[in-house]
Amino acid sequence: MLKKISLVGMLIFTLLFTLHCTKKTDPTDDTINAVLVANVKGLDPIQTNDLYSHLVVRQIYEGLMSYHYLKRPMELQPQLADGMPKVSKDGLTHTFKIKKGVVFHDDPAFANGKGREVVAEDFIYSWKRLADPKNRSTGYWIFDGKIKGLNEWAAAVGEGKADYAAPVEGLQAPDSHTLVIQLNEPYYQLHYVLAMGFASVVAKEVVDKYGEEFLNHPVGTGPFRFKNWVRGQKIELVRNEKFRNEVYPSEGAPGDKEAGFLADAGKKVPLASKLVFTELTEDQPRWLNFMKGNFDFLNIPKDNFSTAIENRQLTKDMKAKGIKIRFTKEPDITYIAFNNTHPILKNKKVRQAMGLAYDTKTSLDLFYNNLGIPAQSPIPPNIDGYDPDLKNPNTQFDIEKAKKLMAEAGYPEGKGFPEITYDTLSTTTSRQMGEFLQNSMKKIGINIKVRSNTWPQFQQKIKTKQTELWGIAWSADYPDAQNFLQLFYSKNHPPGPNESLFSNADFDKLYEEALLMPPGAKRTSHYKKMTKILVEEMPWIYNIHRELPRIYHGWLKNYKQNSLNHDFFKFLRVDAKERAKVKATL
Amino acid sequence: MIPILFGVTIITFILFNVVIDDPAVLLAGKSASPERLQQIRAELGTDQPLYVQYLTSVKQIFTFDFGRSWSSKQSVSETILAGLSPSLTLTVPAFIISILLSICLALGTAYFRGTAVDKFATVMALALMSISSLVYIMVFQYTFAFNLGVFPISGWDQSWTDRWQYVQLPWMIWIVLSLGPNLLVYRTAILDEYFQDYVRTARAKGLAEGVVLFKHVLKNALIPIITIVVVQMPFLITGSLLLEAFFGIPGLGGLLYQAINNSDFPVIRAMVVIGTLLYMTFNLLADLAYAVVNPRVRLS
Numbered sequence: 001m002l003k004k005i006s007l008v009g010m011l012i013f014t015l016l017f018t019l020h021c022t023k024k025t026d027p028t029d030d031t032i033n034a035v036l037v038a039n040v041k042g043l044d045p046i047q048t049n050d051l052y053s054h055l056v057v058r059q060i061y062e063g064l065m066s067y068h069y070l071k072r073p074m075e076l077q078p079q080l081a082d083g084m085p086k087v088s089k090d091g092l093t094h095t096f097k098i099k100k101g102v103v104f105h106d107d108p109a110f111a112n113g114k115g116r117e118v119v120a121e122d123f124i125y126s127w128k129r130l131a132d133p134k135n136r137s138t139g140y141w142i143f144d145g146k147i148k149g150l151n152e153w154a155a156a157v158g159e160g161k162a163d164y165a166a167p168v169e170g171l172q173a174p175d176s177h178t179l180v181i182q183l184n185e186p187y188y189q190l191h192y193v194l195a196m197g198f199a200s201v202v203a204k205e206v207v208d209k210y211g212e213e214f215l216n217h218p219v220g221t222g223p224f225r226f227k228n229w230v231r232g233q234k235i236e237l238v239r240n241e242k243f244r245n246e247v248y249p250s251e252g253a254p255g256d257k258e259a260g261f262l263a264d265a266g267k268k269v270p271l272a273s274k275l276v277f278t279e280l281t282e283d284q285p286r287w288l289n290f291m292k293g294n295f296d297f298l299n300i301p302k303d304n305f306s307t308a309i310e311n312r313q314l315t316k317d318m319k320a321k322g323i324k325i326r327f328t329k330e331p332d333i334t335y336i337a338f339n340n341t342h343p344i345l346k347n348k349k350v351r352q353a354m355g356l357a358y359d360t361k362t363s364l365d366l367f368y369n370n371l372g373i374p375a376q377s378p379i380p381p382n383i384d385g386y387d388p389d390l391k392n393p394n395t396q397f398d399i400e401k402a403k404k405l406m407a408e409a410g411y412p413e414g415k416g417f418p419e420i421t422y423d424t425l426s427t428t429t430s431r432q433m434g435e436f437l438q439n440s441m442k443k444i445g446i447n448i449k450v451r452s453n454t455w456p457q458f459q460q461k462i463k464t465k466q467t468e469l470w471g472i473a474w475s476a477d478y479p480d481a482q483n484f485l486q487l488f489y490s491k492n493h494p495p496g497p498n499e500s501l502f503s504n505a506d507f508d509k510l511y512e513e514a515l516l517m518p519p520g521a522k523r524t525s526h527y528k529k530m531t532k533i534l535v536e537e538m539p540w541i542y543n544i545h546r547e548l549p550r551i552y553h554g555w556l557k558n559y560k561q562n563s564l565n566h567d568f569f570k571f572l573r574v575d576a577k578e579r580a581k582v583k584a585t586l
Numbered sequence: 587m588i589p590i591l592f593g594v595t596i597i598t599f600i601l602f603n604v605v606i607d608d609p610a611v612l613l614a615g616k617s618a619s620p621e622r623l624q625q626i627r628a629e630l631g632t633d634q635p636l637y638v639q640y641l642t643s644v645k646q647i648f649t650f651d652f653g654r655s656w657s658s659k660q661s662v663s664e665t666i667l668a669g670l671s672p673s674l675t676l677t678v679p680a681f682i683i684s685i686l687l688s689i690c691l692a693l694g695t696a697y698f699r700g701t702a703v704d705k706f707a708t709v710m711a712l713a714l715m716s717i718s719s720l721v722y723i724m725v726f727q728y729t730f731a732f733n734l735g736v737f738p739i740s741g742w743d744q745s746w747t748d749r750w751q752y753v754q755l756p757w758m759i760w761i762v763l764s765l766g767p768n769l770l771v772y773r774t775a776i777l778d779e780y781f782q783d784y785v786r787t788a789r790a791k792g793l794a795e796g797v798v799l800f801k802h803v804l805k806n807a808l809i810p811i812i813t814i815v816v817v818q819m820p821f822l823i824t825g826s827l828l829l830e831a832f833f834g835i836p837g838l839g840g841l842l843y844q845a846i847n848n849s850d851f852p853v854i855r856a857m858v859v860i861g862t863l864l865y866m867t868f869n870l871l872a873d874l875a876y877a878v879v880n881p882r883v884r885l886s
Contacts, residue, residue, distance in 0.1 A: 039844065041658035049615055133625035136659075138615025140622065151621075158625050215659055231660070231668055232836030233742045278741075281840070282831045284724055285740040288732040292739060456605075456612050456849035463611040486617075495611060495618040 025293075027580035031274040032556075032572050035286050035295045039232050039279045042215030045200035046130045046137040054197045056235055056277055058566040060105075061200035061220035064096055064123070064179075065191050067565040070252030070261055073382045074479045074564055076191055080118065080201065080221065082177070084191075091186030091518065098123075098177040102244055105226075107219045109209035115242065118201055118221055120173035125164065126202045127171060133158040139198030146190070147171060148182045164204075186516045188523075192478030197566070223270040223570035237275040248558070248571055261558060270570035271558070290551070291321075293583035296574065297552035297559055302429070305369050309549060322554035322582050327371070328562050329547050331380050331476035333484070336422075336437065336541040337500040339468050344418060349409035351538040355394040356402035357444045358437065358541050367433055368544055375542035377531045378474070378484040384519065385481030385527030392535045395542055402444045414445015423461055423470040426452035433471055463494045465501065471543075475563060480519075481527045485511060488530075488539060502539035555579040587866050594862045595647060595855070599640050602851050608632065612849060613656060630656070643855060652856035657848040662856045665841060672742060673837035676753050676829060677822040680760035685815060687761065688768035693799055695769070696776040707769065714766035722759050723832050730755055740834035756829040775810040779803045808879045816872035820864035824857070 036052040045061045048054040066079035078084060082097040104115035127147075130137050131154040145151055148170030156162035170182040183190070193199060206219045218226045223246075224237035250265035264271060280286045283301035290298040300308050308318055314325050336358070338345045345351060360374035376392040379385050403413070411417040422437055424430040434450035441448050448469070453461065461467050476483050489511045492498035510530045517523040552559045555578040558571050610626040618626075627633040631642060646653055652662035695707045731739040737755040779785065780803055788798045827839035838857070845853035 039840070042660060044659070047659060133622070133629060136613060136626050136629055138613070138618075141615065141617035144617075144619055144622065154625075155621070158628070212654065212659070212661070230742065230744055230836055231665065232840055233834060278834065279836075280740060280834050284727060285832055285834060288728065288739045292732065294739070454847055454849075456847070459612050460608070464608070492617070495614055495620060495623050497617045 025580040025583045027577045029274075030272050030574045030576045031276055032272045032569060032574055033295050034275070034277050034569075035289070035298065036277050036279045037286065037299070038281060040229075040235060040277070043218040043226070043229070043235075044215035045126075045197050045202065045220075046135055046139055047215060048197045049138040052279075055566050056237075057197050057200070057218065058222070059224040059237055059275060059569050060218045060222045060226055061197065061202070062222050062567070063194055063196070063199045063201065064098075065195040066567055067195060068249065069565065069568055069571050070249055070256050070560060072253040074562075076195060079195070079567075091188065091516070092183045094181045094183070094190060096120075096179045096181070098179060099244070100177055102221050103242055104203050104206070104221055105219050105240060105242075107206055107209075107217070109203070109206040109219065115219070115221075116203070116205075119176040120179040121176075122201045122203060123179050124168070124171045124173060125204050126200065128153065128157075128164055128168065129202065129207070130198055131157075137198065139196070142193035142196060142198055146183055146185075146187045148184055186518075188515075188518055189478060189480055189482055192480060196477060222567070224275050233279055235277040235279075237277075239270050239273045243270065246570075256560075261560060264558060264571075264573060271573040272569070275569055291586065293553060293579065293586045296556040296572075297550060297561070300549055300551055308551060309369070314551070318551070321586060323551055324554055326550050326552070326559065326561075327547055328550065329381050330372075330545065330563055331383055331479060332473055332563070333375050333378050333380055333545055334471070334473040334543040335375070335378070336469060336471050336543060337467075338539060338541075339465070340500050340502045340539050341465075342468050345420070345468065347409050348537060349405045350411070351541075352394045353402040353405035353409065353444060354441060354446065355392075355538045355541045356396070356398045356405065357446075358395075358440050358543075359397040360395060360543055361397065363433075363436060364544055366436065367429060368546060371547040371549060372544040373547075375545050377534055377542060378487065378540065379481045379527070379531060380476070380484075380545040383476060383479050383481050383484070385485075385524055385531065387528060387531065390531070390535070392542065394535065394538050399443050406444050406446075411445070414447075417446055419447040419449055421449045421451050421468050423451050423453055423458060423467045425458055426454060430471065437469075437471070462499050465494060473546075479564060481531075482514065485514075485527065485530050488534060500539050502537070504533055504537060507533045507537075553579070553582070555582060590866060591647075591859070591862055592644075594858060595644060596640070598855055598858045599643060602849075602854065603636065605849070609656060609849060609851065647855070647859050652859075653852045655845070655850050655853050657845070657850040657853075662852050665853070666838065666856060666860070669836060669838040669841050670823065672749075672835050673823060673830070673839065675749055676756055676835055676837060677760070677826060679753075680757040681764075681818070681822055683757065684761045684764040684768060688765055688772050689804070689811070691765070691769050692772035692776050693804065695773050696780055696803070697795070697799065699777060699780070708773075711766040711769045714762065715770075719759075719763050719828060722762060723828055726755060726759050726762075727832060730758075740832065742833075742835050752833065752835065756826075756833050756835065759829060760826065771814060772807075772811055775807045776803055778810075779806045782806070805879060809876055812872055812875050812879065816868045816875065819868045820861060823864060824861065 036055065038050065038052045040053045040056055041047065041050060042053060043057055043060065045057050048057045062079050064079060064081040065076055068075040068077050080099050080102055082099045086095040098118065098120050102118045104110065104118065106113055106115045110116055127143060129135055130140055131143065131150050133154055143150055147168070149168045150170060153162060153166060153168045156166065172180040174180060201221065203219060206217065207214050210217045216229065223240055223243045225240045227236040227238045229235045246269050248264040248267045248269055248271070250262065252261050256262055278295070283303060286295070286298060287301050287304045289295050308315060314323060338351055340346055364370055364372055364374060374395065376390045376395060381388070406412065406414060422434050424434045431450065431452055438448040438450055462470060474484065474487065486492055487497050488502045488507060489498055490503035490508050493501055507530055510526050514523050514526040517526065550561060555575045557573040557575060561568055610623050610630060610632060614623050614626055631639060650663070654661055655665065691707065695704045698704045727739065731737045738752055741752045743749045743752065785798060785802055788802050824838050824842055827843050829835065830837045830839045841853065842857050845857065
């Protein structure tokens with residue numbers, strides 16, 4: 001009997017070890033294989049408040065504006081708009097012509113299942129959806145209070161006193177391909193926010209047909225059509241054969257031609273026939289799959305950094321596998337925020353002292369693999385208002401000067417200074433960053449208690465003003481310093497984005513004036529004046545503007561991803577033969 | 587069962603409201619006006635008194651309409667149903683194989699009790715238990731999938747014919763992980779029976795050792811084993827978070843983890859209610875199973 005049992009056991013194990021037949025790569029398959037580090041929540045453009053959902057949505061849906069794929073700094077260009085919009089002299093009226101002949105993807109929601117042409121009314125409908133409180137979009141801030149009558153319409157809809165047929169004064173369609181937007185006051189960031197996924201155009205018929213399930217039935221006008229989604233695992237998109245005649249750009253940034261970025265100039269996009277997004281939340285399988293050639297590009301996981309990069313160069317092993325690398329300066333900032341209304345921390349000298357006691361260079365080395373630059377102000381490079389020559393005197397690591405300031409603030413050697421709580425996330429790196437801050441502040445006699453939180457707890461504490469000191473980051477929504485400076489405007493206190501509760505009358509005055517200014521030297525000068533106030537006042541400890549290394553296989557062509565432009569997959573091309581050949585050796 | 591379910595729902599509701607007192611703040615995004623926040627509260631119903639919110643929540647439970655996720659806005663019931671099949675594909679076969687294997691090994695060690703074989707098996711079981719599950723997952727994935735190419739690194743296929751290649755390695759890890767604790771517990775249960783009078787009688791009657799082991803010892807040792815196995819069964823539904831995450835299997839473990847991380851109350855509530863119902867059902871099944879395997883425990 002025992003023998004039989006052992007035999008069964010052995011058989012089970014043998015079965016488990018059955019060799020898995022490795023599939024050979026098809027040399028004609030030009031699918032782009034991308035990986036997402038978090039699960040996609042849904043594919044409704046007004047709900048895509050996370051990067052990963054947005055990345056998928058932007059391949060299916062389009063908006064009026066977009067960014068040039070290759071040019072740097074980022075340059076706005078029309079997407080579904082037929083040319084740049086006409087803006088009235090007072091900056092209050094923006095008239096967009098809509099491209100003719102743009103059609104939605106085929107779907108049973110349309111008559112005969114054929115996608116119909118996009119008209120101006122579709123944009124009005126789509127933006128009303130964004131405003132509709134029932135939809136609870138986190139993206140309404142892009143229009144909140146800006147478009148004439150839209151807030152009033154939203155309030156009336158919320159109370160059941162109006163419906164989608166009710167007009168909005170600031171959104172008019174004088175003819176099928178003309179859209180007129182009227183603003184309450186000049187909003188020079190309007191064209192930027194129209195390049196965000198929230199402002200994409202959707203078709204009413206499709207929303208009506210699928211109702212609450214619309215988020216699983218995306219039907220847009222984009223270069224790729226939705227094919228299949230196994231939630232939490234994989235999303236497949238296929239080329240939209242009816243995509244309008246859009247071609248790969250023939251101009252780029254300096255050096256692009258030499259780097260081969262213009263080799264496909266003039267070719268009709270999308271260049272790939274299929275796009276697969278795999279959702280994988282763990283670093284190791286992402287890394288191993290990339291190394292086996294199952295993904296075409298990757299953000300290097302923290303633990304694999306030293307395997308991949310040495311002195312800002314790919315290691316020999318990586319090069320030998322035909323892997324390439326791109327470094328991109330991210331339009332972001334990591335920072336330690338003060339609660340500027342805290343009885344102790346509202347003292348400017350204390351904030352300056354803490355800024356001086358924090359060694360950003362060591363932080364860059366310890367936590368960012370030396371990729372990035374120490375921030376001098378909130379405004380990152382490549383954003384209008386960034387000053388490359390600025391040297392913030394309050395962030396140049398100097399313990400003696402910090403101690404002096406502490407004494408001037410009434411806390412010599414930290415005497416009488418209460419313990420301050422630093423809130424952070426519960427990840428290992430976040431906690432280590434907290435410990436680094438703790439050690440740094442100890443040198444000037446400040447005791448910091450590090451408190452870990454889940455993301456919702458963390459957000460809740462910040463938004464309900466229960467924090468004293470916390471570490472966080474901000475990434476640009478669009479390439480304008482206003483997107484960073486709004487974080488210090490006193491009328492933006494929570495639930496608005498000014499979470500550090502900073503208030504400064506001079507800053508507010510300059511901010512309000514700059515809001516009404518068109519882009520130009522005068523506005524940039526205002527941005528610099530505001531930056532000067534922030535340098536002096538130190539409402540945050542400015543930490544790092546990050547740089548991101550992205551690695552990709554040599555068979556992937558035209559890969560120039562950045563954090564603002566997400567509709568780039570149409571320009572990517574896979575050399576299928578090269579992939580099949582190289583993959584067999586990996 | 588109803589009072590237990592009632593108690594669980596009220597505890598879940600209270601705990602959630604203690605941790606997150608205003609979910610609208612989280613759902614409003616990074617830039618919201620106070621008016622917008624109020625509109626969201628009204629949409630969620632969190633502007634209603636707590637007892638009204640609780641009653642709404644209970645009504646949803648009894649109608650099995652768990653609503654939509656606050657975070658992803660997906661239908662909770664459909665999301666759970668979608669995750670069920672991958673979770674069960676991952677856990678059930680591994681669970682069954684692991685139990686059968688553990689029982690075989692436990693019988694073997696009991697047979698060789700006190701000898702070098704028994705000692706070696708016990709030490710191995712302890713050693714297996716001492717290593718973190720994360721280490722097994724990372725090492726096995728790197729070695730068998732990446733280096734040797736015996737299994738795919740990760741992936742999943744919805745079709746019933748192609749999904750198996752993706753779960754073989756996770757099964758193997760599951761079995762290795764559960765072998766240690768199972769072996770030790772089952773061995774103890776079997777040894778408890780091994781020295782009973784009826785076993786001595788069986789031997790005295792001249793029965794073969796195999797018959798003694800399988801017909802007498804195992805049958806009686808099954809009661810504690812069934813208790814342990816049945817208690818573990820509800821957890822098969824929630825899958826295994828780490829195995830799902832590392833092998834890209836879209837199961838319920840990941841869903842629950844994300845729901846907790848996002849303070850997604852409708853999903854948490856649904857999973858807690860389903861978990862409670864399963865737990866109660868399986869406990870009832872355990873009681874019935876006792877009667878089947880042991881005539882001494884018969885319902886009157």
